[in-house]
Amino acid sequence: MKTAVSSVPSRIVKRARSSGRGSVFTPNDFLDLGGRDSIDQALSRLAKAGRLRRLARGLYDFPKVHPKLGPLSPAPDDVAQALARETGSQVQVAGSRAANVLGLSTQVPARSSYLTDGPSRRVVLGKRIVDLRHASPKHLIAPGSAAGTVVQALRHLGPSRAADIVHVASRQLSPSDKKRLASTAVQAPAWMRSTLRAIADTRSDAVNG
Structure with a gap:
């Protein structure tokens, strides 16, 4: 024993x-x-x-x-994923962290924000904070995917940066990511939908050509 x-x-x-x-x-x-x-x-x-x-x-x-x-401090995404596994929930990077992931912001935020369908929790790692916030399904669109990150980056940056997001996301998203974005665009707020569809409708050959 x-x-x-x-x-x-x-x-x-x-x-x-x-x-x-x-x-x-x-x-x-x-x-x-x-x-x-x-x-x-x-x-x-x-x-x-x-x-x-x-x-x-x-x-x-x-x-x-x-x-x-x-x-060294762990990667915020790894912390968020571990907390999600614990509760069997999903997480989606959000806020300034989403913009940073897409390369739309060079600033590395001290607080890494995530939306989750599980319980809220905040973890302080020295000077950095990993913040999981419980969100309703209407705010948690395509969680854990590149498409979901685009939605959250657009939500954070607002319509004034829509053209920048189309430019960057059209190049970064795979065909399957764009397909998922197209299928979930209807769940997004009305002001986002035309931008999300513009990204989804862009062919990779047209972007890279």
Whole structure:
């Protein structure tokens, strides 16, 4: 019995290593390895031993390490995805973060905002904040996709930047992304629809030619 219990931490570390440095986890990611209490205890011991890092309550990572700076902060998207897995929910990058992802803004926001159909949660990582906000279905269009990121970037930047978004998104979206954008444009506010359809209707050969 002692051997089975002691093997839980090593199996957690093995999985974390196989996921690679920078990976973010919650206890739910390891429940197939043991009961919740044993997983919580193992993660606590591993964090105290420095083999994993505790980021916040119920949130851990296997950090990337810079030779001079030491352990680096995890990517906001990885934190958001880990929190979404925990609750079986979907997340979509939003706000200034969405504009940044598309290259429409060079400013890296201190707060990375996401919409989710799960519970709201905020995680503070040093000077950076990962903010998940519960959203109704009408605001969560094509979640977790490039099409959804375009919608949120347009929502954030407004109609005055519509032409810029058409220019950039027409080049970045794949044919399947554009198809999804076309099918979900009707869910967007009326002022967005013509812009979204313009992106969806642009052929890749026409953009690149």
